[in-house]
Amino acid sequence: MSKRLVIVLSLILLGISTILLLLKLLAPSDSNAPDSQNPQASSKKVLYIDAYHAGYQWGDKEFSGAQSVLSKAGITPKRVFLDSNRHTDDPFLTSRAEEIKNEIITYQPDVIISADDAPLKYVIMPFFKNTSLPVVFCGVNWDSSSYQTPYSNMTGMIEVSLVPELLTNIKTYAKGNRIGWIGGDVLTNRKEPVYIKKFYNISMLEKYPKTMAEFERDFESIQAVSDIVFFYNYAGIQDWDDAKAKEFIWSHTKKPTITTLDFMTPYVLLGYTKIAEEQGEWAATTALSILDGKLPSQIPESKNKKGQLFINLPIAKNLGIVFSSNLLKTAQVIKK
Incomplete structure (x- = not known):
């Protein structure tokens, strides 16, 4: 192959590379991409404690609401179940709460979302009250004070019946x-x-x-x-x-x-x-605010409004x- 032909081919390849690079730079950005929402969010971990079991409609809808918000930030929450509807006795719930506590210690989440009353009673209050680990609760009926709130590391959405x-x-x-x-x-x-x-x-x-x-x-x-x-x-x-x-x-x-x-x-x-999704959406949005640097104590408790x-x-x-x-x-x- 002649020297002149080699030079011509090299220039052609260089031109193609330059065009591809320009097309990439000029392409419209995806506004829904996780990095455009929060560049650091996708590296954060959220653990979601479900009071119930997979297949229970209220719990599934709450989680779906939370997941829809977190997924846009590139976060896949880890979901664990307390199973408090199928097992109502204290010995079971206390034992299961201990297992969840150990899962949390191993997983080391950046934020916990605690859904409904039982996780707050059996997991958060005995093990994570006023610790450095931020907690967002949702679906706690009417009043959280029976769980010794407020906590310095927690905020949440109260669930009221309309x-x-x-x-x-x-x-x-x-x-x-x-x-x-x-x-x-x-x-x-x-x-x-x-x-x-x-x-x-x-x-x-x-x-x-x-x-x-x-x-x-x-x-x-x-x-x-x-x-x-x-x-x-x-x-x-x-x-x-x-x-x-x-x-x-x-x-x-x-x-x-x-x-x-x-x-x-x-x-x-x-x-x-x-509307169960309202609880999950609020909790997830609040969790993202905490991941962005806001303290739980700076976020007032809220109540559901949709019906x-x-x-x-x-x-x-x-x-x-x-x-x-x-x-x-x-x-x-x-x-x-």
Whole structure:
């Protein structure tokens, strides 16, 4: 090959390389790329303590909300489960909390997100209160002070039920003001009515079944002495069966029934529900602020504000209730 040809080929290759480099430099940047959000975020570690188990709808939706925010910053949170709905006894929860504590020590996260009441009670309060490890909680019902808060290293979002909105929508269809409460026998289900009664001056007869047989018995008996039944959550009913429960409830509902949890709306007449993703999104956004250098003590606690109306038409038909067209326009309607 002649010397002149070698020079020509070298110049061509150099030209191609220069063009490719210019194209790369001039290409539009991806505004959604992790580095454009926070150049250091992708190197940070977030550990997420889920109070429940994989497949439990509220917990999964909370985590989904958190994950959607963290993924945009290039962070994949490590998720661990306390499993407090399927195992309600103190010995199990104390032992599982010890395991989670050891996982945290080994993993060495930069921030912990603690979802719902049980992780705060069993993991954060005994092991990480006022330590140097930042904690963001979410989904803690009504008030965190029963867990000896505030902590210097923690902030969070309180979870409140949108009870005034719920009662405003149901009162037209009830024949009185007596309210019954039913839910599985777990910590959150027992804590919820304490604060509803405290903040809204409401009296309620309460039932906490542990099995499907107990639920069927209590569901019928509580309707006999109530005008409205608040069916909060089946968590804690150990042998709960969705199909069997829906068949029983639809055929045995005699009074208007209500809830504040979206996954409970197939079993009740009307729901004005909290949105689990709101909790997770807030916690993850706050965790990113902490990773950017803000102290937890500089971030005030917050409360959920978003809600969604649900109407169950099959149960309405069984009760002989016809909802107004205006209400139907604003609600998510369950037809089967």
